Amino acid sequence: MASSNRTLLQSSIVRKQIVAVTGLAMVGFLIAHLSGNFLIFAGPEAFNGYSKKLHDLGPILWVLRIGLIAALLGHVVLAIKLTGENHAARGGRYAVSNSRGDGGFCKKTMIYTGILILVFVALHLYDFTYRDKTGDPTIVEGVNGGLSLGLFGLVWNSFLQPWHSGLYILAMIILGFHLSHGIQSLFQSIGFFHDRYTPMVKKIGFALAILLAVGFISIPIYVNVVRTPHL
Ligand code: HEM
Numbered sequence: 432m433a434s435s436n437r438t439l440l441q442s443s444i445v446r447k448q449i450v451a452v453t454g455l456a457m458v459g460f461l462i463a464h465l466s467g468n469f470l471i472f473a474g475p476e477a478f479n480g481y482s483k484k485l486h487d488l489g490p491i492l493w494v495l496r497i498g499l500i501a502a503l504l505g506h507v508v509l510a511i512k513l514t515g516e517n518h519a520a521r522g523g524r525y526a527v528s529n530s531r532g533d534g535g536f537c538k539k540t541m542i543y544t545g546i547l548i549l550v551f552v553a554l555h556l557y558d559f560t561y562r563d564k565t566g567d568p569t570i571v572e573g574v575n576g577g578l579s580l581g582l583f584g585l586v587w588n589s590f591l592q593p594w595h596s597g598l599y600i601l602a603m604i605i606l607g608f609h610l611s612h613g614i615q616s617l618f619q620s621i622g623f624f625h626d627r628y629t630p631m632v633k634k635i636g637f638a639l640a641i642l643l644a645v646g647f648i649s650i651p652i653y654v655n656v657v658r659t660p661h662l
Contacts, residue, residue, distance in 0.1 A: 443516060446509045451620035453506035454613055458639070460499055461610075465646045472653065474661055475575075475583035482582050507549060514542045537612035544609035551602040558589060574659060587654055596651035607644030611637050 467485070470478040485492060537544075562568070562585060569584035570577055580587065590596045614636030618624075623632065 443513060446513055447620040448622075450506055450509050450513065451617035453502040453509075454617045455621075456502045457499070457506065458610065458614060458643075461643050465643060468650060469646070471583065471586065471650055475580045476662075478583040478586075479581045503549075503552075507545065510542065510545060535612070537608045538616075541609060541612060544605050547602070547605050548609055551605075554598075559586060571660060575662060580660070583660070586650075587660055590651040590654035591658065593655075596655055599651050600648050603644045603647040606647070607640050610640035610643060614640055 467481050470481050488495075559582065564582045564585055565579055568588055569579040569581055571580055571584050571587050574580065590599070615633040618629070618632050618636070623629070
């Protein structure tokens with residue numbers, strides 16, 4: 432790699448900007464992912480139909496996946512590097528932020544909530560992406576004549592287990608903490624600071640973080656309240 436690129440990448444400003452832009456890309460994924468998952472309220476046909484459309488994208492889905500994986504890796508690796516540098520610079524306290532002086536719990540715990548989200552994503556991919564979507568775990572008791580309900584059935588049955596729902600709800604609360612500081616902070620990292628608009632960006636960022644967390648949490652709660660899906 433040319434030395435000029437190496438110097439550029441070593442600059443903490445550029446690293447923060449990469450963390451910000453990759454973070455923004457993943458927030459975009461979460462909005463799309465939540466919108467798709469809300470089809471669980473419409474029943475198995477709509478939910479499984481959407482998943483089939485996604486998978487029928489074939490190579491395009493893989494391009495999107497590789498983009499998402501690259502964003503995740505860039506975000507995590509650089510955020511950990513920046514945390515380490517900040518740790519060294521601040522004489523032992525961990526903090527990654529460029530916000531001007533308002534040090535809340537969500538800001539101080541970004542590295543921890545980030546790592547917990549990473550662990551969640553690994554478990555989650557095992558849960559719903561790399562699981563058989565035809566066998567017994569996809570049959571919801573007393574529904575559809577005992578026939579498989581595919582991915583919908585897998586998600587439904589998973590959330591009928593209280594520990595599984597509890598784990599997802601906890602993970603979504605942690606996601607909410609991470610995003611509630613992350614979204615507003617990313618705008619400052621990409622250089623957007625305006626006396627009049629920054630307070631609004633902070634409010635919108637906070638509201639979006641809450642909406643995403645509550646939106647995802649509503650799914651396991653819905654399954655546990657309704658218990659038998661409407662076909
Ligand atoms: C209640 C919350 C959630 C539910 C019910 C849910 C549901 C699902 C389902 C059903 C799939 C499989 C899709 C398919 O194969 O068609 C999936 C995949 C995935 N989910 Fe989630 N999800 C949730 C939260 C999240 C969160 C918070 C993240 C990220 C932080 C996330 C990241 C992913 C990723 C990366 C995939 C793989 C997408 C692919 O196939 O490339 N999910 N999720």
